[in-house]
Amino acid sequence: xxxRSEAGEPDLDAVMGERRRLIxxxxxxxxxxxxxxxxxxxxxxxxxxxxxxxxxEIENPAAWLTTVASRICLNLLxxxxxxxxxxxxxxxxxxxxxxxxxxxxxxxxxDRVTLDESVNMAFLVVLESLxxxxxxxxxxxxxxxxxxxxxxxxxxxxxxxxxxxASSARRRLRxxxxxxxxxxxxxxxxxxxxxxxxxxxxxALIGLLDPEAVATADGGGLALTxxxxxxxxxxxxxxxxxxxDRVSSDMQLLERTVNGQPGLVAQSGGVTVTVFAxxxxxxxxxxxxxxxxxxxxxxxxxx
Numbered sequence: 678x679x680x681r682s683e684a685g686e687p688d689l690d691a692v693m694g695e696r697r698r699l700i701x702x703x704x705x706x707x708x709x710x711x712x713x714x715x716x717x718x719x720x721x722x723x724x725x726x727x728x729x730x731x732x733x734e735i736e737n738p739a740a741w742l743t744t745v746a747s748r749i750c751l752n753l754l755x756x757x758x759x760x761x762x763x764x765x766x767x768x769x770x771x772x773x774x775x776x777x778x779x780x781x782x783x784x785x786x787x788d789r790v791t792l793d794e795s796v797n798m799a800f801l802v803v804l805e806s807l808x809x810x811x812x813x814x815x816x817x818x819x820x821x822x823x824x825x826x827x828x829x830x831x832x833x834x835x836x837x838x839x840x841x842x843a844s845s846a847r848r849r850l851r852x853x854x855x856x857x858x859x860x861x862x863x864x865x866x867x868x869x870x871x872x873x874x875x876x877x878x879x880x881a882l883i884g885l886l887d888p889e890a891v892a893t894a895d896g897g898g899l900a901l902t903x904x905x906x907x908x909x910x911x912x913x914x915x916x917x918x919x920x921x922d923r924v925s926s927d928m929q930l931l932e933r934t935v936n937g938q939p940g941l942v943a944q945s946g947g948v949t950v951t952v953f954a955x956x957x958x959x960x961x962x963x964x965x966x967x968x969x970x971x972x973x974x975x976x977x978x979x980x
Contacts, residue, residue: 692724695739699746705816706750707757708770708801711972716753720746740827747813747831754809765898767906769966770801771973772952775934795820798936798954798966803853807846810834814842815850855958863957864932864939870955870962871930871941877921879914886910887961897970900950913965942977949977 696717703713720742724732735741761768773796794800795816804812810832817823817831818839825836825843832839858866866885873881890910896902907913925945933942935954943951952974956964968974 692738692742693721695742696721698739699742702743702816702821703746703750704771704773705795705801705804705820706747706813707753708805709973710771710773710976712753713750716746716749719749743823744827744831747817751809751813751832754812757809765896766902766904767893767895768805768897769893769895769968769973770798770805772798772935772940772954772966772968772977774976775937794937796936797938799855799956799964800850801936802966803850806853807849808842810839811842811846811849814839815846818843819847855956855963858957858960860939862960863955866957866960866962867939867941867955868932871932874917874921875930877918879918882914882917883911885962886913887958887963890961890963890965892916892965892967894967895970895973897972899971900969902967902969910961949974952977 699717699720700710700713703716704710707713707716723745724738724742727735732738804815807815813832814825814828817828818825825839828839828843829836832842834842870882870885873885888910889908890913892903892907892913894902894904894906896904903916907916924943927945928950929944931942931944933940933952935942935952938954940955941953942949943953950969950971952968954966954968955962
């Protein structure tokens with residue numbers, strides 16, 4: 678998309694039209710929609726702080742905005758580990774719904790994240806293990822197809838160094854990657870998990886869970902949940918049986934798309950209180966991520 682008018686001046690509508698692309702870049706870099714929105718807002722604030730003459734001198738406003746937003750993300754990633762050490766419980770990337778399921782009244786269509794394999798929860802969790810520079814180099818080059826010369830300008834390193842950063846990130850992703858499970862099978866397994874949970878069928882749950890499965894919850898100190906990961910399929914099944922006994926009568930458990938993958942959403946009175954994401958490997962559930970921090974559930978809330 679051109680961000681200049683026929684007269685060669687910055688096209689303000691086109692400049693603002695870059696917002697959705699910037700949200701998609703920054704969400705993948707940060708794993709947090711709220712932080713992504715803040716980063717994009719700051720990038721636009723810096724654009725509008727320029728004089729008309731300074732804006733006129735920028736050859737490609739879209740590229741300028743991406744560079745500024747990415748540098749903001751790089752700085753945020755540098756401080757994220759320290760901030761998350763103070764976080765109550767486990768920190769899980771913020772879940773996003775399918776395009777047709779964004780229900781938050783305050784969510785602007787331009788803030789909706791386009792779903793592909795680069796936003797599935799398992800991928801985002803592995804990204805958390807990368808250095809900030811590795812994450813920026815990988816996402817900008819491999820996902821958004823920026824040249825390493827462009828990435829180098831953002832990261833502040835040479836193109837060769839950025840190529841090495843992306844290569845190192847790929848190796849770590851490959852080491853963590855599990856064999857793909859067909860989408861239809863993933864959906865069926867999640868549906869069976871929901872039915873077994875509602876039926877309080879512990880044997881069926883154990884059969885759906887990998888013996889070495891792990892369940893991780895994120896309440897952020899704002900919602901009641903388990904703080905330490907639960908390890909082992911049988912232990913998870915027993916924990917979910919305890920949850921089933923505590924579920925209120927008005928609670929609905931719905932099948933939804935979570936970060937592009939089959940997931941579940943628990944609603945009470947039209948308000949989403951929990952989002953469940955699943956990693957299915959070899960026909961069994963390998964990981965469950967339980968998101969209960971209300972600050973991370975804004976796009977899911979109808980009430």
